[in-house]
Amino acid sequence: MSLIRAEGLTKVYGSGDAAVTALDGVSLGVDAGELVAIMGPSGCGKSTLLHLLGGLDRPTEGRILVDGKYLTTLPDAELAELRRRRIGFVFQFYNLIPVLDAAENASLPLLLDGVRAPTANGRGAEWLRRVGLEKREHHRPNQLSGGQQQRVAVARSLIADPALVLADEPTGNLDTHSADEIALLLKKVAGEWGRAVVMVTHDPRIAAYADRIVFLKDGTIVDETRLGKGGSGGVRARIDALSK
Secondary structure (H helix, E strand, C coil), X not given: CCCEEEEEEEEEECCHHXXXXXXXXXXXXXXXXXEEEEECCCCCCHHHHHHHHCCCCCCCEEEEEECCEEHXXXXXXXXXXXXXXXXXXXXXXXXXXCCCCHHHHHHHHHHHCCCCHHHHHHHHHHHHHHCCCXXXXXXXXXXXXXXXXXXXXXXXXXXXXXXXXXXXXXXXXCCHHHHHHHHHHHHHHHHCCCCEEEEECCCHHHHCCCXXXXXXXXXXXXXXXXXXXXXXCXXXXXXXXXXX
């Protein structure tokens, strides 16, 4: 059974003549240890799907199973706890706290969950070492490059030992070299550290790091491509064809 499974997800915003269908009957499964890239044109429902999978929004129809629990039927308090402890989030713009150093930013989810600061900060420093920032733990965000800030964000997403990591355009604000490093790190998060990782990206080169690419168009899945160990040289051509 997939670690995360979406069944018949439909999301409609508004009502009557003003109703807009962002997702229409989407079903998707992701296994532990798998990196899945979600692609598609602007407005196709990529971010909506990610928000639903993370419990940040509720579907109009359908259900979502994450780590053995159905998000769509959980009370708000239990959903918030599951998000905090079993789902990690990585965003395009890092969302680090400027007055906190890297270790404190990484440890923030544990602090919010009631873990004492010395323990939480120690775990934060440990995860920074695991993502290659062992010499930057006391640097504040403005002392770090964009790629380093995103590594802090990845460490923060993993500190509570989540089963699922959701990344929304995690390389969209980075140069090519830094983007490749973050894509490789997310691949490690899945393949070596055993998380299920779902990544929204517009970049075919970054999508090629994934184990599987799911292509959305007009709120529905129109194609799925499983990649080999080395990715696929034909990814860009296939995506271009699906975009027409």
